[in-house]
Amino acid sequence: MCFAGWRCLHWCRNLGRRTLLCLVFALVIATFVLTSYVLSGGKQDHTFHFFPSKLKEPNLSFKKSQEYKQDKTDQTIMTNITTPHLQTSSSGHGLLWVSRRIPDIEDLRQFEPHIFSIIPQEFLQFSRNPCWYQEYKGERDPYSNNAYLLYAKRFRTIFEEMRQSFWKRLQAIGGHHYRLRCLPYFYIIGQPKCGTTDLYNRLLVHPSVRFSAIKEPQWWTRKRVGILRQKETPKSRFPLENYLDLFDLAAQEIQGLHSEMKRKEDGNIDSPIIGEASASTMWDNDAWIYIYDNVTNTEPPHLTLDFxxxxxxxxxFIVMLRDPVERLYSDYLYFSVANKSVEDFHDKVNDSVQMFESCLRTSPLRSCVYNTTLNNLLPLLSTWELTSAKSVKYFTM
Incomplete structure (x- = not known):
């Protein structure tokens, strides 16, 4: 130790005064930096680039069509767009919701002409469900090409049950055959881990309630555009007829009750009501980026619920909600596959919030909420959840 100290002292004496002063100055600067880091709690501002170089698919990129103006009087950033706009505080702490323009029927018909050609504007009056008769010109097996059956073989038993009673319920009028088609009377919607499955199971045993053959068809939000699972790109579309097939058992029962009513000349029919329990119908609009021309806009012109x-x-609609923080932690415990811990949950939430905050610095709120690329890259939260959390101040922004 003495020898090492003597060598160090001898080395310092040989250094020039200028060099020694530089070393002392460097040590002082390093001390200040370390002290600042400790006092700030080690917080860093992670800048998030929404479209990394590895994501170069043309349909995942946005061109900003908005121009932003800074109002010097109230320090508010306003988006200069003709359709609904949103005001966001420049400090990032305040949100002012402005109603968006509701699309009219012709706008929607332009994007989904087939759906509007199948579903009538008026429904039959003898049932509370939206039902109508449709001419059947199909094959001997009405479900042979149903995409739900082809996609998941576990539904074979369900479709076999529908197939057995299908031909008995066809109405023959003037040499043509007609089948009763129905849509749900009600929808169970909500975020995951909010009790939608529990409510579904309870209503499933109710004597006056019938559900689709599959609990969550996910047709309006995903299958309609060919998305099989969340965050996947579209493949083959599931036609509306495939979705309507899932309500055939209920429709056949309603048709039988209607025939019995006419036979007894009784004007009253106590038909069951039909439900559907795709929870994502409330919040999943990620498919818009594959449907519409996202080059000229940064948010979907139409939402699922518009249709x-x-x-x-x-x-x-039966909407199932839950305390956002409890729901998110339950979601994390249920869907995360490994390394579950309170610390990991905390880190993922912080990273998600910072990424969303980074988006808000350069884009309006709606653009960030409907940014499919950003939504797919968030470690835990979705953009929809972050918007809700920000608006009710569950997180410190």
Missing amino acids: IHVLQPNAK
Whole structure:
């Protein structure tokens, strides 16, 4: 130790005064940096680039069509767009919601002409469900090409049951055959881990309630555009007829009750009501980027619920909600596959919030909420959840 100290002292004496002063100055700067880091709690501002170089698919890129102006009087950033705009505080702490423009029927018809050609504007009066008769010109096996059956073989038993009673319920009128088609009377919607499955199981045993053959068809949000699973790119579309097939058992029962009513000349029919339990119908609009020309806009011109509202103006919705923090942690415990811990949950939430905050610095709120690429890259939260959390101040922004 003495020898090492003597060598160090001898080395310092041989250094020039200028060099020694530089070393002392460097040590002082390093001390200040370390002290600042400790006092700030080690927080860093992670800048998030929404479209990394590895994501070069043309349909995942946005061109900003908005121009932003800084209002010097109230320090508010306003988006200069003709359709609904949103005001966001420049400090990132305040949100002012502005209603968006509701699309009219012709706008929706332009994007989904087949759906509007199948679903009528008026439904039969003898049932509370939205039902109508449709001419059947199909094959001997009405379900042979149903995409739900081809996609998942576990549904074979369900479709076999529908197949057995299908031909008995066809109505023969003037040499043509007609089948009763129905849409759900009500929808169970909500975020994951909010009790939608529990409510579904309870209503499933109710004597006056019938559900689709599959609990969550996910047709309006995903299968309609060919998305099989969340965050996947579209493949082959599931036609509307495939979705309607899932309600055939209920439709056949309603048709049988209607025939019995006419035979007894009784004007009253106590038909069951039909439900559907795709929870994502409330929040999943990620498919818009594959449907619409996202080059000229940064948010979807139409939402899933716009179509349901126009096609089923009297549809009922049972919305299942839960405390956002409890719901998110339950979601994390259920869907995460490994390394579950409170610390990991905390880190993922912080990273998600910082990424969303980074988006808000350069883009309006709606653009960030409907940014499919950003939504797919978030470690834990979705953009929809982050918007809800920000608006109710569950997180410190």
